[in-house]
Amino acid sequence: MPDTKTKLMVEAIQTGTVIDHIPAGKGLTILSRLQIRNAQARLTVGLNLPSGGSGLKDLIKIDEWRFTENDAAELALFAPDATVNIIEDYRVVKKFSIGLPERFVGVFTCPNTNCITHNEPVDSRFTVIQRPAQPQRSAQVLLRCDYCERSFADTLFTEAG
């Protein structure tokens, strides 16, 4: 029973965070973002797990790292429909969905190397100007930099620190 297996993966963590319902294919992107933020984090990844009806999902477990809403905001661009489960003593003590915010402040580096944010001590600011109608599909999210006013697709932020 694949569903039982998925459940066990979620429950097998004592303390930490489980990011569930990541769109299949986005798990590795999120994994690399997490590793940039915390190279010591103990991560377990499940790819292409069955998700309810016919879909597939990715799932990431992080031992000993209890996510805040700020931690989640960084992942919102890549998996706005994901669910964050905070685990203590093998139980889910808090659960929230990530959701795509109106703007990202201080999260991403502007892909435009001429942007003033690279030379001035300011937080990067991006406004979400296009969001997918169906977030589970692979439609693009567009962000506009508040400083250089250029627009960028979400895929451009995958590598940026």
Ligand SMILES: [Zn+2]
């Ligand atoms: Zn910019």
